[in-house]
Structures are given as structure tokens and as C-alpha cells.
Amino acid sequence: MLDIKFIRDNVDLVEDAIKNKNETVNLDLVLTLDKEKRKIQFEYDTLRSEQNKISQQIPKLKKKNKDVSKVIDNLKNYSSKVKILASKLAEVEEQLEKELLKIPNLPNSDVPIGQNESDNKFLRDWGDKRKFGFQPKKHLKICKEQKLLDIKRAAKISGSGFVGFQHKGAKLARALINFMLDYHIEKHNYKEISLPVIVNRKTMTGTGQLPKLADDMYHIEKDDLFLVPTSEVSVTNLYSGEILGLEDLPQKFISNSLCFRREAGSHGKETKGLQRVHQFSKVEMVKFVTPDTSYEVLDDLLNDAEDILQALELPYRIISLATGDLSFASAKTYDLEVWAPATERYLEVSSVSNFEDFQARRASIRYRDVNGNVQFVHTLNGSGLAIPRTFIAILETYQNEDGTITIPKVLRPYFNNEKIL
RNA sequence: GGAGAGGUGACCGAGCUGGUUGAAGGUGCGCGCCUGCUAAGCGUGUGUGGGGUUUAUACUUCACCGAGGGUUCGAAUCCCUCCCUCUCCGCCA
Numbered sequence: 013m014l015d016i017k018f019i020r021d022n023v024d025l026v027e028d029a030i031k032n033k034n035e036t037v038n039l040d041l042v043l044t045l046d047k048e049k050r051k052i053q054f055e056y057d058t059l060r061s062e063q064n065k066i067s068q069q070i071p072k073l074k075k076k077n078k079d080v081s082k083v084i085d086n087l088k089n090y091s092s093k094v095k096i097l098a099s100k101l102a103e104v105e106e107q108l109e110k111e112l113l114k115i116p117n118l119p120n121s122d123v124p125i126g127q128n129e130s131d132n133k134f135l136r137d138w139g140d141k142r143k144f145g146f147q148p149k150k151h152l153k154i155c156k157e158q159k160l161l162d163i164k165r166a167a168k169i170s171g172s173g174f175v176g177f178q179h180k181g182a183k184l185a186r187a188l189i190n191f192m193l194d195y196h197i198e199k200h201n202y203k204e205i206s207l208p209v210i211v212n213r214k215t216m217t218g219t220g221q222l223p224k225l226a227d228d229m230y231h232i233e234k235d236d237l238f239l240v241p242t243s244e245v246s247v248t249n250l251y252s253g254e255i256l257g258l259e260d261l262p263q264k265f266i267s268n269s270l271c272f273r274r275e276a277g278s279h280g281k282e283t284k285g286l287q288r289v290h291q292f293s294k295v296e297m298v299k300f301v302t303p304d305t306s307y308e309v310l311d312d313l314l315n316d317a318e319d320i321l322q323a324l325e326l327p328y329r330i331i332s333l334a335t336g337d338l339s340f341a342s343a344k345t346y347d348l349e350v351w352a353p354a355t356e357r358y359l360e361v362s363s364v365s366n367f368e369d370f371q372a373r374r375a376s377i378r379y380r381d382v383n384g385n386v387q388f389v390h391t392l393n394g395s396g397l398a399i400p401r402t403f404i405a406i407l408e409t410y411q412n413e414d415g416t417i418t419i420p421k422v423l424r425p426y427f428n429n430e431k432i433l
Numbered sequence: 434g435g436a437g438a439g440g441u442g443a444c445c446g447a448g449c450u451g452g453u454u455g456a457a458g459g460u461g462c463g464c465g466c467c468u469g470c471u472a473a474g475c476g477u478g479u480g481u482g483g484g485g486u487u488u489a490u491a492c493u494u495c496a497c498c499g500a501g502g503g504u505u506c507g508a509a510u511c512c513c514u515c516c517c518u519c520u521c522c523g524c525c526a
Contacts (some may be wrong), residue, residue, distance in 0.1 A: 057495045064495090067507050072454045080506090087506035255481085365455055378481095381437085384463080386481075 013373040014115050016046055016108075029118040031337035032125050037115050045108040052104060057099040063090040088218065113223055119335045120307075121229040121345040126334030132347075133334065135248065139327030141351055148354040151404040152285045156182065157415055158433070160407075164261035173275065173290040175388045175400070180433050184406070185293065187426035188399050189268050190354065192295040192320055195422075196396055199318045202266035204296060207246035209269050210237050215249045218375030220341030220367075227276045228236065243269035246391045252375035255386060256300070260381055263300040266396070268293060286400040287359065293399040299392045300377065307344075310366040314346050315395045317362045319391035320397055323422045326405050327351040329358060344366045346395070350405040359401040364394030 019026050019042065021143045030037050066087055075081050119125075147198035160181025166174045173268050177185045196202040214240050216222040221229065225252045231237040236317040240246055246268050271294050297316060313328070313402040321328045333345040342365040369388035372378065378386050424430065 053495080060496090061494055063506085068453055070507075074452085084506045089506095091506055257443085281523065298496060384479090 013370060014118070014375065015373065016042075016112065018053065019115070020046065025197050026115070026118070029335075030116060032119060033116045033338060033340075034127065035114075035116045035340070036432060037407050038216060039115075040110065042108065042111045042115070043113060043330065045104055049052065049108055052097060052101045056094070059090065059094055059097065059388070061372070063087065063094060066090070066258055078216045094162070097202060111224075113217065113374070113400055115222075115339045117343050117367065119263045119338055120366070120368075123338065123344050124334045127336040129337045131334035132244045135330040135332050137327065137329035139325065140321065142353055147362050148408060148411055149415075150354040151352070151407045154407045154411055154415075154417070155285070159418070160184070161286070168288075173288070174236055175286060175386070178201040181403075183427070184423075184433060185399055185403055187423050188402055188406075189293055189295060190426055191323075192267060192396055193325060195320060196266040196295070196297065196316065196341055200264070200266075201214045201321065202264045204266045205267045206269070207243065207245070207250070207267065209240045209246065209272070211240055211249070212237055212403070213244055215245060215252070215375075218252050219245045219371050220247045220339075220374060221245060224340050228274050230272050230274060231371065238332075239272035240269065240359075241273045242393075242395075242400055243267045243296045245299060246295065248371055248377075248391050248393065249375055251389075252299065256377075256389065258302075260379060261300060261302055261389065262305070265298045266295065267298065268295045271398075286404055289400060291430045294329040295399070297394050297396045297398050298358065301392065302379065302381070303387065303390050306366050306368060306392060308345075309390075310364065310392055313392055314348075314364045316398045317348055317364055317394050321350060321361070324402070324420050326402070326409055328361075339363075339365065341365075341367050341370050343370065348395075350397075350402065350410050352401075354411075355404070356406040359404060361401045362395035363407070365392060367391045367393075374397055389395050 019039075023039065024044070024215070024349050027039060030039070030392060062287065066083065070080050070083060071158065073083065099379065124131055126132070141260050148341070149157075157177055158181070161176065162176040162178045162384070166176035193204060197204055213222065213236055216229070220237075221241060225241075229241055247265050250265070251263075269289055272291050273289075275288055275290060296311060299309055299313065319326070328348055330351045331347050331349065333342075338345055345363055345365040347360050347365070348362035350361045352359050368390050371391045372388040377389050381387050404418060407417060410420060412418060412432075419427050419431055427433070
């Protein structure tokens with residue numbers, strides 16, 4: 013959420029940002045509602061103030077055994093007027109709040125401006141793509157031959173877009189999760205946390221998934237609960253409504269969780285196999301920091317994600333997302349894309365973002381600065397990494413001519429130090 | 434699912450026979466004083482959000498005692514609904 017005061021004073025800036033992010037928001041309505049709200053509030057406050065003052069006379073008069081019926085009669089007039097104003101105020105406030113929640117975050121000034129992903133900016137790459145002395149197989153073929161997945165039966169029990177890992181495939185997926193968690197905890201000093209994947213409406217609104225992305229999420233109607241599309245949601249909301257001490261910052265959390273995405277409207281597009289699935293595991297990094305450090309921390313976060321790919325010796329590239337491709341809540345995002353040599357494509361395995369105070373304002377996550385003033389924290393997160401696509405890259409990169417898979421060095425401790433899957 | 438207890442400020446904890454109580458008291462924390470160290474003591478300050486006046490400091494006002502409704506001239510205090518925590522019982526992975 014943006015500060016209404018900021019919007020008031022920077023209408024042009026906000027309008028540009030909305031346009032660059034391909035969003036449509038009725039800013040005029042926001043400004044009108046804001047004006048209206050303040051007007052009603054002033055009237056309400058004034059009236060209430062008078063009412064309170066008169067009301068406070070009653071106990072005094074009663075003590076002196078004086079008649080208070082006239083005073084009360086007078087107050088009855090106030091009461092009805094106050095009630096009308098109060099309901100008007102509540103109505104306008106609700107409308108304003110609703111509109112404010114639809115305004116996206118402002119992109120940071122160094123984010124490339126552009127309509128869509130074709131305007132994303134290549135930043136750098138790492139690693140040499142493997143040259144094969146034989147025809148490398150695509151991951152789905154490998155999975156089939158090695159019986160690593162059971163897609164058909166997963167579809168039978170849940171529907172298309174769900175996958176089942178089995179045998180060595182299940183073990184490889186689990187090894188990846190454990191490796192990533194252990195690595196971030198030991199090498200990068202993250203604190204592990206495991207939170208619910210089913211969350212309430214307020215939580216979903218806090219990180220910015222609601223109201224915009226309602227159709228992309230699984231919703232349990234009976235309880236009005238949602239399945240998280242990423243553990244960013246639960247972890248970032250950990251401190252919602254709280255005021256942290258300066259000594260509590262920064263905070264670095266690492267969390268593995270299942271992620272659930274309806275992927276509405278993306279049928280037929282990369283829906284085969286593992287590239288785009290309704291349910292998957294992801295190891296997520298979430299940070300809470302003071303505003304002055306957040307862009308430095310964004311770079312750290314990017315490095316932490318890169319370290320995983322480097323440890324796995326998987327070539328990748330980093331791109332900086334253009335304004336039109338940025339998520340609703342993000343001010344700046346880097347995508348990490350791993351090279352899948354047989355599919356011959358880069359696959360997004362991590363998205364690293366700085367939300368500045370956008371989520372903190374929505375979820376009311378604050379801290380007390382050196383002067384004792386209450387400020388919003390900055391929140392950041394990054395995948396470290398998404399499991400299925402990392403899984404793809406490993407199979408394709410580490411395949412051998414005889415159909416076996418060499419286990420990446422850093423994963424071998426999770427396989428009794430064996431070299432072949 | 435049933436029965437009971439409860440949810441108050443950073444924390445503990447009064448208030449809950451409705452009326453100067455945004456909230457006693459304590460702890461913690463800030464500042465000042467005193468004590469040649471330490472411990473202790475004294476004074477004083479210390480919630481969040483919104484509005485208005487203001488260059489700023491500041492002043493002023495409204496709201497907030499789990500959330501939302503209701504009763505009332507007036508609600509932390511009474512009533513209703515919901516959420517959460519704890520205890521006991523039942524049921525079930």
C-alpha cells in the first residue's frame with residue numbers, strides 16, 4: 013500500500029508508476045474519497061468534541077444533586093447527528109481503503125521501463141553450458157525412463173497440472189530441499205521457520221496477493237482461507253501488526269513450503285510435466301530490514317540465491333525485470349533463470365524482490381528507529397530455489413549417455429555419498 | 434463437537450454495581466538528580482493511528498481496552514455475533 017499522503021503530494025509520479033506497471037487504477041476516485049473522508053472526519057471530530065465536553069458535565073452536576081434531564085435532552089440531538097456522520101465516515105473510509113489496496117507499488121527508479129518481459133534487462137550470467145558428446149534427453153524422457161515421476165496417477169487423484177514424485181525422483185526432490193535449507197542456514201545464517209500454508213484473507217492482503225490475484229489462488233470457501241502461492245505470504249506476515257525493536261532487525265528467515273497456484277488462464281503453455289504445476293515445493297528467503305539498507309540487502313539476497321546454483325554447478329543468467337513485468341507489490345525484482353540444456357531454454361527458478369515498505373504498510377510491520385520513532389520496515393524475499401525447475405536442470409545437465417544421472421557433488425551427502433542416482 | 438475460564442499499553446496487572454480512566458499500581462525503558470565504584474534512592478517522562486493549526490518545535494482534537502454490531506445522552510465496563518488462548522470432556526487422524 014502507498015501512503016495516502018504521498019499519493020496526494022505526488023499524483024503524477026503515482027500515475028506514471030501505475031501506467032508503467034500496466035495497472036489500471038482510478039486515482040481521481042482515490043483523491044476524491046480522501047478529500048471527502050477528511051471533510052467528514054473534521055465534522056465528526058468537532059461534533060464529538062462538543063458532545064464529550066457537555067457529557068462530562070453530567071457526573072459533576074449529579075454530584076451536586078442538580079437536575080440533568082435538560083442536559084441529556086440536549087445531548088440526544090448530538091447523538092443522532094454523530095451516528096449519521098460516523099456511518100458516513102465508515103462508508104467512505106471503507107471505499108478509500110478498498111481503492112488504496114488496488115494501487116500497485118512504485119517501481120524503483122533504476123528499474124527498466126517497459127511493457128512486458130521483452131523489455132527485461134539482461135544483467136549477467138554464470139557458468140558454462142555443458143557440451144554433450146551425445147544427444148541429451150529432455151527431462152520428461154529421463155523421468156519416464158528412470159521412473160522419477162508419476163504424472164498420470166497424480167492427475168488421476170488430483171487433476172491435470174499436478175505431479176507426483178516417486179522413487180529416486182522423490183528422493184532427489186527431498187535432497188534438493190534439504191541441501192538448500194542446510195546451505196542457507198550454515199553458509200548464509202538464515203533462521204529456519206515452518207509456518208502454515210493455509211492462511212486467512214488478511215494475511216493474503218498483507219503481502220499484496222489480494223485483492224488482485226484472487227483468481228490465481230486456491231480458496232477454501234467454507235472457512236474463507238487460502239492456500240499460499242509462496243511461503244513469502246506466511247513468513248512476511250509473521251510480524252504483521254507488530255512494532256519491532258531496532259535490535260530485532262535485520263531478520264533473515266528461510267522456509268521450505270508447498271506452494272499452490274491455480275495458474276488460471278495458462279493452460280497449454282508449458283503445462284507439460286514439471287515446468288508449471290499447481291503444487292510444488294520452494295525454499296524461500298524472507299528478510300525484514302531497515303529502509304536505509306534494503307537495496308544492499310537485495311543484492312545480498314540475489315547472491316544467496318546464486319550461491320545455490322553455483323554450488324549445484326548449474327549455469328544461469330540474471331535479468332532485471334522491466335516495470336511491466338514487475339509484480340504488483342514489488343519495487344524491484346531480479347529473476348534467476350537456470351539453463352536447461354536439452355529443453356534448450358532458461359527456466360525461472362528464483363525471483364528476488366525488494367518490496368520496500370509496500371507490504372509493511374499493508375500488514376503494518378513497523379520498528380522503532382534510533383530516535384524512538386515508529387517506522388515501516390522494508391521487506392524482501394527471494395526463492396532459494398523453486399524445486400521442480402531446479403530438478404529439471406539437474407536431470408538435463410547431469411545426464412549420462414547410458415541414461416543414468418550423476419549426482420551433483422553437493423548433493424551426494426544426501427545420497428550416502430553415491431555418485432549415480 | 435460439548436462445558437467452563439479468559440483476551441486491557443513493551444510486559445505483568447487493576448478497573449468490568451456504565452460518567453474527567455487512554456486507562457490505577459508494578460516491571461521495563463528514557464532523561465535528570467544524588468551516591469567517589471556497585472547496589473540502592475529521588476524526581477520526571479514513556480502507546481498507536483487519523484484530523485486540524487504550524488516552517489519546525491509545538492499545540493489541539495477524535496478514535497482505539499481481541500474483531501464487528503447493538504443498547505445508552507454517555508461503554509474497557511451491559512447485550513449479541515465472530516475470532517483467538519487456556520482447562521476439562523467427547524470424537525478422530
